[in-house]
Amino acid sequence: xxxxxxxxxxxxxxxxxxxxxxxxxxxxxxxxxxxxxxxxxxxxxxxxxxxxxxxxxxxxxxxxxxxxxxxxxxxxxxx
Amino acid sequence: xxxxxxxxxxxxxxxxxxxxxxxxxxxxxxxxxxxxxxxxxxxxxxxxxxxxxxxxxxxxxxxxxxxxxxxxxxxxxxxxxxxxxxxxxxxxxxxxxxxxxxxxxxxxxxxxxxxxxxxxxxxxxxxxxxxxxxxxxxxxxxxxxxxxxxxxxxxxxxxxxxxxxxxxxxxxxxxxxxxxxxxxxxxxxxxxxxxxxxxxxxxxxxxxxxxxxxxxxxxxxxxxxxxxxxxxxxxxxxxxxxxxxxxxxxxxxxxxxxxxxxxxxxxxxxxxxxxxxxxxxxxxxxxxxxxxxxxxxxxxxxxxxxxxxxxxxxxxxxxxxxxxxxxxxxxxxxxxxxxxxxxxxxxxxxxxxxxxxxxxxxxxxxxxxxxxxxxxxxxxxxxxxxxxxxxxxxxxxxxxxxxxxxxxxxxxxxxxxxxxxxxxxxxxxxxxxxxxxxxxx
Numbered sequence: 001x002x003x004x005x006x007x008x009x010x011x012x013x014x015x016x017x018x019x020x021x022x023x024x025x026x027x028x029x030x031x032x033x034x035x036x037x038x039x040x041x042x043x044x045x046x047x048x049x050x051x052x053x054x055x056x057x058x059x060x061x062x063x064x065x066x067x068x069x070x071x072x073x074x075x076x077x078x079x
Numbered sequence: 080x081x082x083x084x085x086x087x088x089x090x091x092x093x094x095x096x097x098x099x100x101x102x103x104x105x106x107x108x109x110x111x112x113x114x115x116x117x118x119x120x121x122x123x124x125x126x127x128x129x130x131x132x133x134x135x136x137x138x139x140x141x142x143x144x145x146x147x148x149x150x151x152x153x154x155x156x157x158x159x160x161x162x163x164x165x166x167x168x169x170x171x172x173x174x175x176x177x178x179x180x181x182x183x184x185x186x187x188x189x190x191x192x193x194x195x196x197x198x199x200x201x202x203x204x205x206x207x208x209x210x211x212x213x214x215x216x217x218x219x220x221x222x223x224x225x226x227x228x229x230x231x232x233x234x235x236x237x238x239x240x241x242x243x244x245x246x247x248x249x250x251x252x253x254x255x256x257x258x259x260x261x262x263x264x265x266x267x268x269x270x271x272x273x274x275x276x277x278x279x280x281x282x283x284x285x286x287x288x289x290x291x292x293x294x295x296x297x298x299x300x301x302x303x304x305x306x307x308x309x310x311x312x313x314x315x316x317x318x319x320x321x322x323x324x325x326x327x328x329x330x331x332x333x334x335x336x337x338x339x340x341x342x343x344x345x346x347x348x349x350x351x352x353x354x355x356x357x358x359x360x361x362x363x364x365x366x367x368x369x370x371x372x373x374x375x376x377x378x379x380x381x382x383x384x385x386x387x388x389x390x391x392x393x394x395x396x397x398x399x400x401x402x403x404x405x406x407x408x409x410x411x412x413x414x415x416x417x418x419x420x421x422x423x424x425x426x427x428x429x430x431x432x433x434x435x436x437x438x439x440x441x442x443x444x445x446x447x448x449x450x451x452x453x454x455x456x457x458x459x460x461x462x463x464x465x466x467x468x469x470x471x472x473x474x475x476x477x478x479x480x481x482x483x484x485x486x487x488x489x490x491x492x493x494x495x496x497x498x499x500x501x502x503x504x505x506x507x508x509x510x511x512x513x514x515x516x517x518x519x520x
Contacts, residue, residue, distance in 0.1 A: 015135020017219030024222055028306045030205045036448040039305070041205040043445070045215030046128060047121055048193050050446060050473030050500075061473075061500065065216065066158070068123045068135065 001071040006078055012069050019045075019052040019064030022077055031064055031077045087179055087508060091117035091154065093395055094170070094183035096161060096339060099127020101373025101384030102189030103144040108392025109187075110151035112401040117181070118148065119156045119172060121499075127191055128211060129381045133218045162505055163496035164342050168368065171509055173501050178508035185368050185395045188340050188356065189388065192333035192374035194236075195353075195429055196478055200438045201301030202329075203445055210240040210330035217247050224248030226325040229310045231255035231298045234332040234427040235280075242286040244328070251290045253322045255312055257331075258427055259295035266426040273419050299436070301327050331429050333378045334481060341494035343369055350377035351417075352424035354491070360410065362391040370395065379420035386413045434486045444479040446472020460489045473500055 003010055005025035012021050019042045022031045030039035031054050042052035042065050052064035055076040064075075084090060095106045098120035110116040118125075124132040126141040137145065148155060159174030170181045194209040201207065208216065210230055217223045228249045230241040233256060241251050256263070270277040295315030301307045302321075309321045335355040337347050346357040346365035355377040362370045370391045373384030386409040396403035430436075437443070439452040447468040457463035460470070460480060469483070470476030476492070484491050497506065 013134060013220060015132065015220065017216065017221070019216060020220035020222070024220070027222070028205055034203075034445070034448050038203060038448070039205055040203065040445070042208065042216060043196060043212055044194060044209050044478075045212035045219075046193060048474055048477050049196070053473065065219070066122055068219075 001069060003069050003071070003073040003075065005075045007076075016069045017065055018054060018056060018062070018067040018069055018073070018075055021069050021075060022052075022054060022064060025075075026077075029077075088182065089117065089179055090182040091115055092183075092399070093117070093185045093187065093392075094119065094181060095187045095189060096120075097127065097189035097191055097373070097375075098122070098125035098155070098157075099189060099191050099373060099384065100130060100140070100381040101191075101388040102127070102187070103141065103148075104385040104388025105187045105189060105370075105372055105392040106153055106388075107144055107147045107151070108389045108403075109395050110148060110153045110392075112393070112396030112403045114396050114399055114401055116148075116151070117154045117156065119159050119161070119174075119181070121158070121160045123158050125155065125157065128215065131215055131218050134220055160499045160501075161339055162501045163498055163509075164339070165509060171505070173499075173505045178501070178505035180508065183368075185370065185398075186343075187362075187388075187391050187395070188343075188345075188364070188369065188371040188375055189373045189384070190336040190339055190371075190375040192335050192378050193477065194330040195332050195334050195481065196329075197331055197430070197433055197436075197482055198441050198443050198445075198451070198479075199298055199300060199329075199436050200441050201303075201307065203442050204301050204303055204307045205305070206303070206307035206325060207301050207327045207329065210237050210328040212330070213326065213328040214240040214243045217244060217249075223326075226250065227252045227323065228326045228328055229253040229255065229298075229322050229324045231296075231310070231312075231327065231329045232331045233257040233430070234330070235423060236330060236333070238280075238283040238287065240328055240330075241290060242283050245286065245290070249326075251287070252324055253291050253293060253310070253312070254287065255293045255296040255298065257295070257297050257430060259315060262426050263294055266422060269419075269422045273415070276419055297430070297436075298327070298329055332427055333374060335375045335378060337375060338477075338494040338498050340364065340369075340371060340375065342496060342498060345369060345371070351379060351420050352428060353378065358387075361394045361406065362387055363394070377417075377420070378424070379416050383413055383416035383420065386416065429485065433482070437486075443482060444469040444472065446470075446474055446479075449479070454483065455487070457487075460484065460492050463489075464492075475500075 056062040092115040130138040299311040356371040372387035393403040393406040437451040449469040
């Protein structure tokens with residue numbers, strides 16, 4: 001299915017987590033920026049730590065590790 | 080007993096929180112006795128952590144349970160979280176349908192466990208994950224093929240995580256277990272009394288042939304420029320060395336998730352190495368009408384969770400006058416599972432010396448970037464929180480307060496609503512509740 005991550009189109013298989021799509025789009029770049037400006041990647045993988053938070057279809061602070069990609073989804077990591 | 084649901088309010092005779100092995104078993108057992116059941120889970124797909132779907136495909140036991148739930152008419156709410164407990168047996172929940180109140184007559188908590196994720200120098204670098212954390216991400220399509228991964232910490236979950244990562248094409252360049260060789264040998268001796276576990280261990284071992292296995296070893300630091308490039312380790316004899324890698328997957332066992340139980344007023348006490356919801360042999364908590372099953376009552380594995388789930392479902396059905404099977408049928412099997420869990424907890428305890436492993440600039444609170452140097456002079460958790468914002472971020476202290484409670488021997492703080500971050504619109508749904516008495520903080 002076709003989605004976009006930070007404006008860039010990407011094809012991901014069915015069952016792909018939003019957090020995984022962010023990593024596929026830009027390996028190692030991370031999703032969240034901490035208060036001190038440090039890039040972070042997901043830690044817990046199960047919705048506890050919040051390091052995977054991204055904006056999904058305009059909704060801020062969505063947990064990328066608890067959300068599956070859907071066709072046409074727009075993910076932003078830079079907000 | 081059933082009243083029609085309104086858009087803002089749902090009702091079920093039995094509400095089950097958590098769709099892992101324990102919650103699924105409880106929901107099936109109650110529903111197949113003819114009781115009205117609603118099952119709620121935070122993840123998009125049921126299964127919990129151990130039965131997590133791989134690339135969207137349900138694990139086999141989950142698929143079977145979901146078929147049975149569907150034929151029994153159970154409502155399953157996915158991607159839904161409990162925001163807080165309200166008076167009069169009501170929960171405020173949030174999910175794809177927005178905020179709603181969920182009324183229950185009986186509540187079964189199957190909230191599971193989370194990984195014990197401890198801070199160490201470099202743990203905030205991209206490329207450092209929980210062990211179960213990376214396993215979960217990889218099952219959701221996180222690219223791992225060809226990457227060099229070090230798996231470290233303590234407990235059987237490390238073997239399972241390493242096995243999954245290897246199967247998905249990762250190069251596991253080190254498996255670092257804190258338990259020492261003699262403790263592992265004693266544990267292997269106890270496995271003889273649990274042939275099924277021994278068989279599982281052999282299978283995992285076979286899947287990891289050729290992986291460098293370091294016993295009595297520990298992670299000292301993760302290092303790299305902008306992301307992890309190597310892991311510094313200390314071996315059994317105190318010798319240090321480094322392993323070059325692309326990822327570190329580190330975890331130190333599991334912690335029961337008791338926040339919802341605490342907010343309901345359920346008694347909590349240490350069990351199998353960590354604070355857990357206190358239950359009796361009928362899985363009843365200290366609060367009338369509230370039962371608990373699985374890892375949130377003490378980390379004992381998926382088999383114990385299923386046995387407890389079936390017990391709870393049958394107990395509730397019998398109490399409501401439905402035709403239920405013998406509720407205590409599983410007592411002997413459950414006792415065996417708990418005996419094994421006690422051996423696991425004894426062999427793979429959480430590290431006792433964690434304060435020695437922190438450097439001044441280690442960020443203990445990842446949400447708010449609070450370093451160890453700002454925390455160690457504080458008198459207690461509340462002061463630390465007020466002075467530094469430690470635990471006031473998204474995770475609400477689920478990571479850093481566990482660490483600090485252990486390292487500083489500080490008492491834990493009571494669970495406070497909201498239990499998970501929620502938009503203001505969600506909290507406004509409380510006000511429609513006529514009997515709400517407590518002020519929001």
